[in-house]
Amino acid sequence: MGRDPKYDILFEPIQIGPKTARNRFYQTPHATGMGTQYPAQQAYNRGIRAEGGWGVVNTEYCSIHPESDDTPWIGARLWDEGDVRNLAAMCDKVHEHGSLAGVELHFGGANYSGYEGRLAARGVSQIPSKAFWMRSCSAMDKEEIRELQGFYVAAAKRAVSAGFDLVIVYGAEASPIPLQFLMPYFNRRTDEYGGSFENRARFYKETIELVREAVGDDCGIVVRFSVDNLRDDDLGIRVEEDGTRFVEHVDHLVDLWDLQVGGPTLSEWLVAVGASSFRQENWQRDWIAQVRPHTTKPIVGVGRFTNPDTMVAALRSGQLDMIGGARPSIADPFLPAKIEDGRIADIRECIGCNICGGRVNQGGAPVVCTQNATFLEEYRRGWHPEKFSRASNSDNDVLVIGAGPAGMECAVVLGKRGMRRVHLVDAESELGGNMRWITKLPGRGEWSRVVNYRKIQIDQLPNVEFIPGKRLDAEDVAEYGAEIVIVATGSYWDGDGTNVSSRLPIDGANPQAGNVFTPEQIMAEEQDVPGPRVVIFDSDGYFMAAGLGEKLAREGHAVTIVSPFHDMFPYLSFTGEAGHFRGTLESLGVTLIAGHVLTEIHLDGVALGGSDGRTASITSVEAECVVLVTQRQSDDELYRELKRNREALAREGVVGVYRIGDCVAPRLITDCVFDGHRLAREIDSSDPAVPLPYIREHRIMGASDEYYDAILGNGPAIA
Numbered sequence: 122m123g124r125d126p127k128y129d130i131l132f133e134p135i136q137i138g139p140k141t142a143r144n145r146f147y148q149t150p151h152a153t154g155m156g157t158q159y160p161a162q163q164a165y166n167r168g169i170r171a172e173g174g175w176g177v178v179n180t181e182y183c184s185i186h187p188e189s190d191d192t193p194w195i196g197a198r199l200w201d202e203g204d205v206r207n208l209a210a211m212c213d214k215v216h217e218h219g220s221l222a223g224v225e226l227h228f229g230g231a232n233y234s235g236y237e238g239r240l241a242a243r244g245v246s247q248i249p250s251k252a253f254w255m256r257s258c259s260a261m262d263k264e265e266i267r268e269l270q271g272f273y274v275a276a277a278k279r280a281v282s283a284g285f286d287l288v289i290v291y292g293a294e295a296s297p298i299p300l301q302f303l304m305p306y307f308n309r310r311t312d313e314y315g316g317s318f319e320n321r322a323r324f325y326k327e328t329i330e331l332v333r334e335a336v337g338d339d340c341g342i343v344v345r346f347s348v349d350n351l352r353d354d355d356l357g358i359r360v361e362e363d364g365t366r367f368v369e370h371v372d373h374l375v376d377l378w379d380l381q382v383g384g385p386t387l388s389e390w391l392v393a394v395g396a397s398s399f400r401q402e403n404w405q406r407d408w409i410a411q412v413r414p415h416t417t418k419p420i421v422g423v424g425r426f427t428n429p430d431t432m433v434a435a436l437r438s439g440q441l442d443m444i445g446g447a448r449p450s451i452a453d454p455f456l457p458a459k460i461e462d463g464r465i466a467d468i469r470e471c472i473g474c475n476i477c478g479g480r481v482n483q484g485g486a487p488v489v490c491t492q493n494a495t496f497l498e499e500y501r502r503g504w505h506p507e508k509f510s511r512a513s514n515s516d517n518d519v520l521v522i523g524a525g526p527a528g529m530e531c532a533v534v535l536g537k538r539g540m541r542r543v544h545l546v547d548a549e550s551e552l553g554g555n556m557r558w559i560t561k562l563p564g565r566g567e568w569s570r571v572v573n574y575r576k577i578q579i580d581q582l583p584n585v586e587f588i589p590g591k592r593l594d595a596e597d598v599a600e601y602g603a604e605i606v607i608v609a610t611g612s613y614w615d616g617d618g619t620n621v622s623s624r625l626p627i628d629g630a631n632p633q634a635g636n637v638f639t640p641e642q643i644m645a646e647e648q649d650v651p652g653p654r655v656v657i658f659d660s661d662g663y664f665m666a667a668g669l670g671e672k673l674a675r676e677g678h679a680v681t682i683v684s685p686f687h688d689m690f691p692y693l694s695f696t697g698e699a700g701h702f703r704g705t706l707e708s709l710g711v712t713l714i715a716g717h718v719l720t721e722i723h724l725d726g727v728a729l730g731g732s733d734g735r736t737a738s739i740t741s742v743e744a745e746c747v748v749l750v751t752q753r754q755s756d757d758e759l760y761r762e763l764k765r766n767r768e769a770l771a772r773e774g775v776v777g778v779y780r781i782g783d784c785v786a787p788r789l790i791t792d793c794v795f796d797g798h799r800l801a802r803e804i805d806s807s808d809p810a811v812p813l814p815y816i817r818e819h820r821i822m823g824a825s826d827e828y829y830d831a832i833l834g835n836g837p838a839i840a
């Protein structure tokens with residue numbers, strides 16, 4: 122199958138200053154938690170994107186100087202020759218596949234921690250950091266501004282020697298210092314760097330000029346710029362005012378504009394990245410399209426582009442010249458290659474859950490992806506997103522019990538590894554497990570891509586069969602005839618109110634009483650919720666209580682949500698969705714009570730105590746119905762029974778019984794997908810229940826690249 126000619130435009134080369142990108146796919150800078158600290162993982166992870174067809178592949182934000190230290194976050198750095206060598210490995214991997222490598226020069230100003238180097242950072246004005254507690258910066262005088270610009274120049278020169286083709290002068294989300302000069306929100310200066318637009322723009326303009334001069338003809342200059350901060354006051358940038366003015370002001374210095382909107386502070390950046398619960402594909406169009414008349418240079422923009430028709434429309438309409446993608450490239454590094462090969466149905470579309478960004482927001486842990494279990498496993502586990510080796514025990518049948526995210530992923534990977542037959546069995550009539558009803562919650566429709574992508578793969582694999590409507594007990598499993606058994610029976614919500622605060626059941630939480638419900642009873646069993654007044658107790662803290670609250674309120678119930686946390690829905694803050702859900706719920710008249718737990722449930726309401734779970738009841742709420750969103754339990758009965766009967770199973774020819782996903786421990790969907798993937802990748806290891814060791818990329822005295830490769834057992838060493 123070849124490329125549909127209507128997508129040809131996506132594969133036209135484009136000039137970026139002295140460099141030519143081979144197509145219109147631009148992986149925008151995004152953090153992974155690798156930086157220069159894990160150079161091999163950084164190199165392999167970006168290299169895979171180049172192999173998958175992204176014509177430009179960028180680093181994450183890259184600190185230019187030790188003052189810009191945001192430890193414990195792990196970003197790239199260009200402080201010295203060691204960093205040059207580490208990032209050169211990434212450039213080599215990207216160049217191997219004919220793509221351009223870009224680096225995003227970053228200085229955080231007020232947003233620094235100094236936790237590693239213990240230095241205070243210089244800033245625009247002396248203001249406290251919103252990113253780290255107890256941090257203020259020193260306001261620069263002109264001499265210090267010149268020094269800072271010297272840091273940019275030195276880092277740009279190092280970027281050239283590392284082999285980068287593009288240097289990005291970063292002034293976009295999370296507000297690096299050029300944006301802090303431009304935004305009155307940060308800039309309180311009264312000299313020629315503060316006040317009027319020309320003054321506030323002076324630092325950014327001078328810096329672009331100096332970087333341009335420093336890299337000469339060796340690199341293209343990209344300016345990543347936030348054209349609108351989505352603020353409703355006068356302290357930010359608006360596209361129709363300073364946004365387009367700045368583009369005109371420095372257009373002659375720029376080879377490519379990388380434009381986006383939002384994210385004026387570190388706490389807001391992921392809100393602007395945009396979860397699918399409230400942002401659709403290409404949602405930034407109306408802002409970015411306004412810039413076109415103000416520039417003669419090409420524009421790249423973002424907006425969770427996964428549909429090639431939307432991409433073509435964005436190019437043809439003149440909105441964009443290149444398609445930017447961070448999350449789409451994480452969820453499917455081979456997105457461009459699949460368009461090129463005419464394999465549109467095989468694109469593993471990002472679901473917009475923002476679990477990736479949530480990891481960044483939780484202090485810089487390695488990024489994970491709900492859709493792509495191989496993300497950041499390319500080097501340390503040697504997993505290629507599109508290549509699967511034939512299992513050495515492929516002459517076995519595998520029975521996978523439970524077709525939720527873990528079971529589906531496991532079946533797909535086992536199918537790709539050539540197992541003789543994979544029988545994916547579920548008691549329900551459809552694939553998906555809990556996803557069948559989670560995707561019906563408000564704002565969770567796009568999450569059905571988790572199921573749809575895997576259904577398409579299963580349909581294409583002749584050795585994988587989905588067997589619906591079959592509930593198996595231990596005896597059935599023994600008689601089934603498969604040599605390998607994998608239990609992926611998921612989890613269910615607790616009905617007795619045991620919660621993270623008290624660790625105890627709630628008095629009166631009796632599922633038989635007719636007034637207490639679990640999420641499944643409302644969503645999967647579609648039970649009628651009695652009475653006008655509903656209390657939801659949320660000690661889970663993620664999407665479930667907010668989604669149920671919105672649904673029940675829209676159905677006409679008077680809803681109160683009680684949470685032991687002092688911020689409602691804390692995990693939604695990590696994914697940048699808390700503000701959206703709080704606003705929606707408040708507009709629907711939902712009452713939100715933070716910092717309390719349910720101590721008792723009566724037929725006519727609930728008693729509430731303090732958030733520590735030990736305080737006696739202090740207030741009450743009247744309600745006819747209570748929904749408990751407290752904690753989940755693994756549905757592991759079948760697994761336990763099979764384990765007890767291992768010897769009997771062995772007599773029937775069963776050589777292995779394993780479990781994956783929520784059946785092991787209830788976690789995020791990404792963890793279930795990973796579990797299923799991991800087991801299938803290692804199904805032919807000596808004990809698949811125990812994960813194979815992965816390369817821990819850290820300094821081992823006297824170790825060489827060959828040593829690491831010997832552990833991995835494949836892949837060339839990075840020179």
Ligand SMILES: Cc1cc2nc3c(=O)[nH]c(=O)nc-3n(C[C@H](O)[C@H](O)[C@H](O)COP(=O)(O)O)c2cc1C
Nearest residue numbers: 149150151152181182423424425446447448477478
């Ligand atoms: C996990 C993650 C990390 C990011 N880190 C950066 C970063 O280091 N620098 C940056 O300019 N943008 C960063 N971004 C923003 C992306 O480059 C991009 O603008 C945003 O995700 C919207 O594009 P998308 O819809 O294609 O994901 C990050 C986004 C994500 C999801």
Ligand code: SF4
Nearest residue numbers: 471472474475477490
């Ligand atoms: S974690 Fe979610 S939002 Fe992030 S890339 Fe993966 S699917 Fe998309």
